[in-house]
Structures are given as C-alpha cells and as structure tokens.
Amino acid sequence: MADSTDLSLAANWIRSSSSILIAAGAGLSASAINPHYNVGLDYTSVAAFRKLYPRMTQVSSMRCMYDAIGKHDWSPELMWGYLFTHVNKCRYNWGPTDVYQDLKAIISNQSIDSFVVTTNADGMFEQNKFDMSRFLSTQGDYSLLQCLKPCSRESVYDARPFIDHGLPHVDQQTMEVPSEFVPRCPRCHGPMFFCVRGGDWFIESAFAVGRKRYHDFIHRAIDQKQGLCTIIEIGVGFNTPSVLRWPMDELVSRFPHVRLIRVNMHAPDVPIHARKEKRAIGFDGNAADIVRQLKEFSLR
Ligand SMILES: [Zn+2]
Structure with a gap:
C-alpha cells in the first residue's frame, strides 16, 4: 500500500488541475493483466x-x-x-484492463484538458477506448x-x-x-x-499529427500556464529516458505550476527540489495498485 498522505496530496493535484498529462512506458502495460491469460503484457x-x-x-x-x-x-x-x-x-x-480503465476514469472529468504520450507501440490506449485525438505514440x-x-x-x-x-x-x-x-x-x-523506431528507416512522419497535437497541448498546459498541470508518469524507466523520463523531470523542475506523480516499481525517484517543494511524488510498487488507489482518492 502506498502512503496515504502521499496519495491524498497526489489526488489533490489531480482534482485541482486544469490539465493532466499521462506519460506511459513499458511498466504500465506490464501491469495490464489480461484475465484470460492472467499475465500482464510484460516484455521482460x-x-x-x-x-x-x-x-x-x-x-x-x-x-x-x-x-x-x-x-x-x-x-x-x-x-x-x-x-x-x-x-x-x-x-x-488484449482488450480492456483494470489499470487502463482506472487511468481513463482519472481523466474522465470533461473540464480537464488531458493528453496521453507513450513509448509503448502496443495500442493499449486505443484498446481501452481513450480519446485518440489526444494521443501520441512516440516510438511507433x-x-x-x-x-x-x-x-x-x-x-x-x-x-x-x-x-x-x-x-x-x-x-x-x-x-x-x-x-x-x-x-x-x-x-x-x-x-x-x-x-x-527500430532504426533510421523508421518513418516517423506517420505520427506527425499526434506530435503536433502533443506540442499544442504542451503549449496550452505549460507555456500558457492555464492553471495547474499534473503529469502522471507510469512505468517509464531508463530504456529510452530522453523520450519521456528526462523531459518530465525537466517540466516539473522548470515550471512552478507543474506537478509530477511518478509511478515506478524500480525507480520512483523524482527531482529533489521539486520533491522538497512538494510538487513531485514518486510511488514504487505495482502500477495497477497505485493507479487504482489514485483513482479512488481523486474521485472521492
Ligand atoms: Zn518499399
């Protein structure tokens, strides 16, 4: 179980944010348990x-x-x-799974400007019926x-x-x-x-529309400072840290109106100044459990 004080604080950020960015890596799908096989989509x-x-x-x-x-x-x-x-x-x-459905519930409030950016090529957000007009798959x-x-x-x-x-x-x-x-x-x-993205042959332009929408979201949520922006980063490790992990560290470090909730079983550490200022929290443990608790706390 995650610390309930930390969960309350994180849930408060979610509730009071005008925008939420979900940044997802392999650890999220690894915790997406398919009921038929009773395993998550864990590549390792x-x-x-x-x-x-x-x-x-x-x-x-x-x-x-x-x-x-x-x-x-x-x-x-x-x-x-x-x-x-x-x-x-x-x-x-793979079908709908609890962890993705819980995540979708967290951003279900219509007044929240949300976006999903992921390094996963597995289409899990689409399979769980997220809004694909607010989505970028960076690695294909x-x-x-x-x-x-x-x-x-x-x-x-x-x-x-x-x-x-x-x-x-x-x-x-x-x-x-x-x-x-x-x-x-x-x-x-x-x-x-x-x-x-397996080599320099990757035709990245196939994802240009999503990339443009992501940049537009960042412009609205970060540059124009329209209220609090909370980043929920899940299962993003150090395989390709320059794609999501380091940029999220940079956003919370540079912009006082940004909050970072980092869910990571192995590396939940967050930038030290942001942590001291109570603008960033790291949760270790199973992503599905943490996301479920975040949902329960934030929808209270
Ligand atoms: Zn050809």
Whole structure:
C-alpha cells in the first residue's frame, strides 16, 4: 500500500488541475493483466512469454517478448509467424484492463484538458477506448507496417490486412508462416517491418499529427500556464529516458505550476527540489495498485 498522505496530496493535484498529462512506458502495460491469460503484457517476463507463446520456447531461443526486438537469428517465416501471432494477440485483442480503465476514469472529468504520450507501440490506449485525438505514440505502433528501405516516405500501411492474410497459415507447431505470406512492400516488393523506431528507416512522419497535437497541448498546459498541470508518469524507466523520463523531470523542475506523480516499481525517484517543494511524488510498487488507489482518492 502506498502512503496515504502521499496519495491524498497526489489526488489533490489531480482534482485541482486544469490539465493532466499521462506519460506511459513499458511498466504500465506490464501491469495490464489480461484475465484470460492472467499475465500482464510484460516484455521482460519469462513466465508471461511461456503462457502466451508456449511453442516459441520450443522452436526458438527466445525467453521473453523483449528477445524479439532486434533479433536477427531467425528465418523470415518464423519471425512473421511469431509477429503475426503476437501483434494480433497483444495489439488488437488484449482488450480492456483494470489499470487502463482506472487511468481513463482519472481523466474522465470533461473540464480537464488531458493528453496521453507513450513509448509503448502496443495500442493499449486505443484498446481501452481513450480519446485518440489526444494521443501520441512516440516510438511507433504495431498497427502499421512500413517499407524497410524505405522506398518512399509514403510507404506506410495498415498492418491488419497483412495479418489477416497470414495468420490463418501460421503452423501452430513450428510457428512458421509460408514464405508467400511474409509481407512485402506493395510499392517496391522489398522487406517490411512494423512502423516502430527500430532504426533510421523508421518513418516517423506517420505520427506527425499526434506530435503536433502533443506540442499544442504542451503549449496550452505549460507555456500558457492555464492553471495547474499534473503529469502522471507510469512505468517509464531508463530504456529510452530522453523520450519521456528526462523531459518530465525537466517540466516539473522548470515550471512552478507543474506537478509530477511518478509511478515506478524500480525507480520512483523524482527531482529533489521539486520533491522538497512538494510538487513531485514518486510511488514504487505495482502500477495497477497505485493507479487504482489514485483513482479512488481523486474521485472521492
Ligand atoms: Zn518499399
């Protein structure tokens, strides 16, 4: 259980804020328990991987979902057999989960100007029916495929038809998909991958609209100082700290009307001056538990 004095203070910030920014990293989805599998979408968990992909532990050297990132020692047939299965299961069919629904309840007050920025490409906010006009996915999204070359900045495609085409042909024993279902770029017939920040081939312009909206939100909430702005940062670690973690530290350090609620199991520390001025609080412990308590305290 988190300290109730800290929870009360954090809930007060939420209640008295005119804007709320949710900044989410891998730790948030790791605590999003799917009731069917009874595991969170935890990319580093060996147990979750075994439960979600029992065959993959037999046919590959993978031990967890994170092992697929940057993996080169597998055939395109196995890679796409796995990726079709994974993206279908997690990006499209994970479904609503308690921690995301609690988070949505916290920003449900219509008078609050809210925005979500995340490094997660898993589409969890969309799956939990957040307002996608107030959303930026900074590292890409598994719902899009792109040319790996890329042959054109326009070579970004909805992944769904490729998955629907290939998924029924994934061999459930070998986890491979026949070569003809490996996605090829419709424009140049070269190899494709998901539109995520995996290298300098990433077509970031696919997310330009969200980025513009994020900058507009920051302008309204921070620069124009329209009342208190509370940042709720959840599960953002040190994998890519320059994307979310350090910018959130900077916002609360620079602007007196900003508050930071940091939820992080491993690294809940906040900038020391902001903590002394009671403008920043860190909570360790399970993200789902902390978010539920934040919701209960702030909706009282
Ligand atoms: Zn191409």
